[in-house]
Amino acid sequence: MxxxxxxxxxxxxxxxxxxxxxxxxxxxxxxxxxxxxxxxxxxxxxxxxxxxxxxxxxxxxxxxxxxxxxxxxxxxxxxxxxxxxxxxxxxxxxxxxxxxxxxxxxxxxxxxxxxxxxxxxxxxxxxxxxxxxxxxxxxxxxxxxxxxGVNFIEKENYIDSRKIIRIKHLSPEERAEKIKENPLYGNIICRCITVSEGEIIDSLKMPLPPRTLGAVKKRTGAGMGRCLGGFCGPKVLDIISRELNIPPEEVYNTNFGSYIITGRTKEGEKNV
Ligand SMILES: Cc1cc2nc3c(=O)[nH]c(=O)nc-3n(C[C@H](O)[C@H](O)[C@H](O)COP(=O)(O)OP(=O)(O)OC[C@H]3O[C@@H](n4cnc5c(N)ncnc54)[C@H](O)[C@@H]3O)c2cc1C
Incomplete structure (x- = not known):
């Protein structure tokens, strides 16, 4: 304390x-x-x-x-x-x-x-x-x-809300429009909750980006459905690794050290 x-x-x-x-x-x-x-x-x-x-x-x-x-x-x-x-x-x-x-x-x-x-x-x-x-x-x-006795000065550029796209909440027309703008909104990564690759990438570009599967789940809902991320987990891991430029082994499940993958198991596949 x-x-x-x-x-x-x-x-x-x-x-x-x-x-x-x-x-x-x-x-x-x-x-x-x-x-x-x-x-x-x-x-x-x-x-x-x-x-x-x-x-x-x-x-x-x-x-x-x-x-x-x-x-x-x-x-x-x-x-x-x-x-x-x-x-x-x-x-x-x-x-x-x-x-x-x-x-x-x-x-x-x-x-x-x-x-x-x-x-x-x-x-x-x-x-x-x-x-x-x-x-x-x-x-x-x-x-x-x-x-x-703290003296407060109101911030001029205070942002009181952020515009977040949730594909599943859009009408078919709005959805088509968004996918035309960015085809990644049409690539559904989490099928249980309907979360697209575009939404996951948006979350990774926030001022305070999530770095773990658990954090992406909290931000976007990906992995929160019936399969508990069994299907989308590896894809989310790939996206985090690619977008934040960190090796897949360093993308954790939740806390530091909660490894998901630790490396290759078959040396022969090194260059695949
Ligand atoms: C079983 C249970 C039932 C409850 N039921 C209700 C209810 O019905 N209604 C209600 O209003 N409230 C309920 N509460 C209380 C409510 O959940 C808490 O009061 C509220 O979540 C506290 O919010 P917080 O932001 O202060 O802390 P938290 O919600 O605990 O958030 C703190 C965050 O900080 C993160 N963190 C911790 N250490 C670090 C660190 N070193 N670095 C970075 N991040 C860190 C944690 O991971 C966590 O995400 C319940 C709580 C429990 C446990």
């Missing part, structure tokens, strides 16, 4: 199921159960991409880096959600994941100037509903900075 230790984070893991889009009509709304001291309970909800999300459980005192999913944890989710809905078709599950809630030694979110470090704002313990609160947290920080 930059400042004295004023609080501690005590992570609490929550695990989820993601069902295929074929189940998009299973529920139409976010169905909550009664919240308890450990969280808002297990919910079932449609996602903005038309999948179904089920979870999370709440495992207190989790390890800081443990983002694994477990048989026991997922069974707990199944058991708890069965109070809301029965007969969930788990054979349509396409992925499981977990997240760590940043529970802290304080009851509420920690949003304040550090007591021991002037002009440094602590934003910590942002557990649930941190995502829903993010805009309000931003405004609160602005007020704290004003109170500290």
């Amino acid at each position: 930059v400042c004295d230790k004023e609080f501690e984070i005590i992570p609490s893991k929550g695990q989820y199921f993601i069902l295929d889009k074929s189940q998009k009509d299973l529920v139409k709304h976010v169905l909550f159960q009664c919240p308890s001291k450990v969280g808002k309970g297990v919910l079932i909800a449609p996602t903005s991409h038309n999948n179904i999300i089920i979870g999370p459980n709440a495992e207190s005192n989790s390890e800081f880096s443990d983002k694994s999913t477990t048989f026991e944890g997922l069974n707990e989710v199944k058991e708890k959600v069965s109070k809301t809905i029965s007969n969930v078709p788990y054979w349509e599950n396409i992925n499981n994941f977990s997240g760590l809630r940043a529970n802290s030694t304080e009851a509420d979110f920690i949003i304040r100037e550090s007591k021991s470090c002037k002009n440094f704002i602590d934003l910590a313990g942002i557990k649930s509903p941190g995502l829903a609160s993010c805009a309000a947290i931003g405004l609160m920080c602005l007020d704290i900075l004003k109170d500290i």
Whole structure:
């Protein structure tokens, strides 16, 4: 920490199921159960991409880096959600994941100037509903900075939005127009989500380009579908390597060192 230790984070893991889009009509709304001291309970909800999300459980005192999913944890989710809905078709599950809630030694979110470090704002313990609160947290920080006495000058060339092309959201006419402009918008790389080579290249040309398969997935959706990138993964890897001019062995799955390929296995194919 930059400042004295004023609080501690005590992570609490929550695990989820993601069902295929074929189940998009299973529920139409976010169905909550009664919240308890450990969280808002297990919910079932449609996602903005038309999948179904089920979870999370709440495992207190989790390890800081443990983002694994477990048989026991997922069974707990199944058991708890069965109070809301029965007969969930788990054979349509396409992925499981977990997240760590940043529970802290304080009851509420920690949003304040550090007591021991002037002009440094602590934003910590942002557990649930941190995502829903993010805009309000931003405004609160602005007020704290004003109170500290920071003088703000509005940026003249501030860009408040970026135009991003999503081929699958265009009408057939608009799509044809875009493909005429750039034929790479017509080369569909991710078939599950319908993401074109043009869109992936656009993301790689952003001011802060993604460098991993996971990052391209977050930016474009490529690899987020039913096959989990089984088909498009190698193609995305090739595109990243080509466009960013990095050797394929150095294109990672997510974090540094999460190798996808390590080199050739057959020396005889060296010059193929
Ligand atoms: C199980 C669970 C359920 C939740 N449910 C809800 C809910 O229903 N509603 C709600 O509003 N909120 C919910 N939350 C809380 C919400 O997810 C968080 O409050 C929110 O994501 C915090 O946003 P953030 O941007 O501060 O941090 P994060 O979303 O954690 O983003 C931090 C990013 O920084 C990256 N990063 C970390 N270290 C480095 C580094 N050294 N260099 C570069 N990048 C780095 C991480 O990879 C990550 O992408 C839930 C959280 C969990 C775990």
